[in-house]
Amino acid sequence: MTALQQQGQAAKAATYVLATAGTAKKNAALNAIADVLTERQAEWLSANAEDVAAAKEAGMRPAMLDRLTLTPERVAGIVDGVRQVAALPDPIGKVDKMETRPNGLIIGRRRVPLGVIAIIFEARPNVTVDAAALCLKSGNVCILRGGKEAIRSNRCVAELMRQALRSVGLPEDCISLVQDTSHE
Incomplete structure (x- = not known):
């Protein structure tokens, strides 16, 4: 069984818990996500700085580089969202x-x-959080696949969100990130 198949099975199992979680539990999870992103923003910004440096070295266009870049102000906007x-x-x-x-x-x-929603998106770390939040609010488990240029940022923020889910008693597999950045 591949890692992606295992991830899909874990996500499917999480649907049974999330579908019956109720509004209060989902809101608690969302607020826990906002809290952990605020408290541990330095970790996310550090991972993002590595992504930005690698993207600059690879010659990423300025517009795409801007979309990839996180700042404390952008993180505050994401948390507010x-x-x-x-x-x-x-x-x-x-x-x-x-x-x-x-x-x-x-x-x-x-x-x-x-049930389970899979979302593929470009190198925009804010979308990782936005998509996960909307899926969670609507009672859906999500499997996220961001662009390879943002993999460090996405790994960090996905792990932070999974920790927030655990802290309120929801399965961490309500939110997961595809770790493989290849197109295959």
């Missing part, structure tokens, strides 16, 4: 379009988590 997601109403369980059929059968649509 996570707290904003936590403050949003929980979309799960909401019933839309309830109707009664002529035979008396009541039919409606209820919002439920999808």
Whole structure:
């Protein structure tokens, strides 16, 4: 079994816990993520500085380099975004379009988590956090695959988020990062 298959199985197992976690638990996890990113921002910035140095050496275009670069101000914005997601109403369980059929059968649509969402994105470490936060709020487990240029930043922030999940009693596999940066 490949590492990616194992990661997928662990993510699938985490769906059963996250789907029933409830709003308070998901919000606690999001706030724990915001807290750990604030408290340990120096680690994330250090990993990002390594990514930026390697990208400069590889000749990355200035616009892409800017997207890759984290600063304390950008981290504060990312943290604020996570707290904003936590403050949003929980979309799960909401019933839309309830109707009664002529035979008396009541039919409606209820919002439920999808399960596991895989997201592939470019070298933007902020997307790692944004995507994870939105998935978590909607009760979905995520497997993230960022660009190879941001691998150090993404590894660091993914581990910080996984620690935050553990601290509130959710499986760390609710958020995972594909470690292999090859296209194969």
